[in-house]
Amino acid sequence: MHPARTPRIAVVGAGLGGLTCARVLQRHGHPVTVLEREASADTRPQGGSLDMHADTGQAALRSAGLLDRFHDLARPEGDEWRVLDPATGALVARHGPTPDGGRPEIDRGQLRGLLLDSLAEGTVRWGRAVRAVTPLPDGSCRLLLGDGSTEDFDLVVGADGAWSRVRPALSSAVPRYTGVTFLETGFDDCDTRHPGLARLVGNGSLLVKGAGRSLVAQRNSNGHIRAYLALRAPEDWHRTGGVDLADRQAVRDRLATLLDDWAESLRDLLRTSDHGFVNRPLHVLPAPHGWEHVPGVTLLGDAAHLMPPVGLGANLAMLDGADLAHALVSGAGIGEAVRAYERTMLPRSAEAATGSAQGLDHLVPAAAG
Numbered sequence: 001m002h003p004a005r006t007p008r009i010a011v012v013g014a015g016l017g018g019l020t021c022a023r024v025l026q027r028h029g030h031p032v033t034v035l036e037r038e039a040s041a042d043t044r045p046q047g048g049s050l051d052m053h054a055d056t057g058q059a060a061l062r063s064a065g066l067l068d069r070f071h072d073l074a075r076p077e078g079d080e081w082r083v084l085d086p087a088t089g090a091l092v093a094r095h096g097p098t099p100d101g102g103r104p105e106i107d108r109g110q111l112r113g114l115l116l117d118s119l120a121e122g123t124v125r126w127g128r129a130v131r132a133v134t135p136l137p138d139g140s141c142r143l144l145l146g147d148g149s150t151e152d153f154d155l156v157v158g159a160d161g162a163w164s165r166v167r168p169a170l171s172s173a174v175p176r177y178t179g180v181t182f183l184e185t186g187f188d189d190c191d192t193r194h195p196g197l198a199r200l201v202g203n204g205s206l207l208v209k210g211a212g213r214s215l216v217a218q219r220n221s222n223g224h225i226r227a228y229l230a231l232r233a234p235e236d237w238h239r240t241g242g243v244d245l246a247d248r249q250a251v252r253d254r255l256a257t258l259l260d261d262w263a264e265s266l267r268d269l270l271r272t273s274d275h276g277f278v279n280r281p282l283h284v285l286p287a288p289h290g291w292e293h294v295p296g297v298t299l300l301g302d303a304a305h306l307m308p309p310v311g312l313g314a315n316l317a318m319l320d321g322a323d324l325a326h327a328l329v330s331g332a333g334i335g336e337a338v339r340a341y342e343r344t345m346l347p348r349s350a351e352a353a354t355g356s357a358q359g360l361d362h363l364v365p366a367a368a369g
């Protein structure tokens with residue numbers, strides 16, 4: 001890179017990690033471009049509720065200067081779990097709130113909106129899918145975009161999630177299926193339309209843990225409750241079982257069979273959801289996942305360390321974004337900054353991935369035999 005020129009930094013992906021990185025860079029006066037394949041911020045619903053941990057997600061929001069605005073939107077009362085027995089539907093345990101300053105919940109869409117609103121106009125270039133990344137001999141990096149055009153940057157940050165197109169420039173690892181699928185559905189206006197479910201979930205989350213099948217239901221804002229049935233099943237369980245996921249009744253019939261030893265009150269819940277069912281097979285990268293440093297390119301968030309969704313992924317993606325930006329604004333030069341970031345991020349995420357794998361086994365215990 002020419003020493004006198006402002007470094008050209010591209011973040012690929014306008015998820016929580018990429019946006020946090022861009023925000024912290026801009027806060028320190030560093031120009032950055034975010035390339036996002038989706039056409040706009042509203043292209044798809046952003047998903048459920050996230051709890052922000054004090055030492056990761058909240059720390060990143062503090063670096064982004066957005067912690068107060070986060071607290072204005074967040075639901076501290078959401079940091080509560082009720083555990084029900086699958087066979088009887090009776091309450092067997094109650095956890096939370098967490099003593100370390102709490103883990104307030106926030107809708108993912110609200111959090112992403114907070115980050116997007118904090119960026120300078122035009123920072124995110126929507127509808128710009130990256131197809132491939134090639135490191136160049138001078139230490140910079142070339143992006144190949146979906147329309148066939150190319151652009152060169154001094155640093156490309158792959159924040160493009162599980163199926164990253166940036167990752168192959170650094171590593172040959174590909175995500176593998178964990179054996180667990182989340183089947184997601186939703187309930188609207190719960191306090192009025194689904195008072196029984198609203199009472200069970202309370203202000204936070206409900207967990208029903210059975211062998212090979214667990215149910216998590218979480219309160220979101222505006223009376224919405226999102227539920228995930230976690231199944232230990234082959235990735236194509238619906239196809240081999242002849243279940244059309246678009247046919248709500250067919251899915252409900254299959255769930256009634258799958259949960260035939262659960263209390264009627266719990267099985268009833270899944271019969272009344274207002275939304276259809278979305279199948280989310282869970283994939284992970286090998287752990288530990290790492291790479292030899294390559295000038296001009298690095299990864300953060302799921303692109304670097306996709307792990308089971310047991311409450312850490314978004315928090316770590318945001319911390320990665322903040323840490324990388326801090327390293328880049330430290331004056332060390334891009335190469336040394338990225339090396340310093342990778343030296344911290346890779347072992348941290350390896351440890352978290354191991355813990356998350358254990359967390360998934362705990363969430364959905366294997367069925368006996």
Ligand SMILES: Cc1cc2nc3c(=O)[nH]c(=O)nc-3n(C[C@H](O)[C@H](O)[C@H](O)COP(=O)(O)OP(=O)(O)OC[C@H]3O[C@@H](n4cnc5c(N)ncnc54)[C@H](O)[C@@H]3O)c2cc1C
Pocket residue numbers: 012013014015016017018035036037038049050051128129130131159160161162163164165182280300301302303309310311312313314315316317
């Ligand atoms: C059901 C579920 C529940 C979860 N719950 C929690 C939780 O409670 N707490 C928690 O901390 N984590 C949770 N997670 C994990 C969390 O969602 C992820 O770890 C987090 O979103 C990762 O953020 P990211 O910025 O790395 O990637 P992403 O959020 O995946 O963002 C990637 C972005 O890159 C864009 N993109 C992809 N490919 C390209 C391309 N080729 N070119 C340009 N743009 C591209 C995508 O459109 C997207 O906007 C959950 C995950 C799931 C599936």
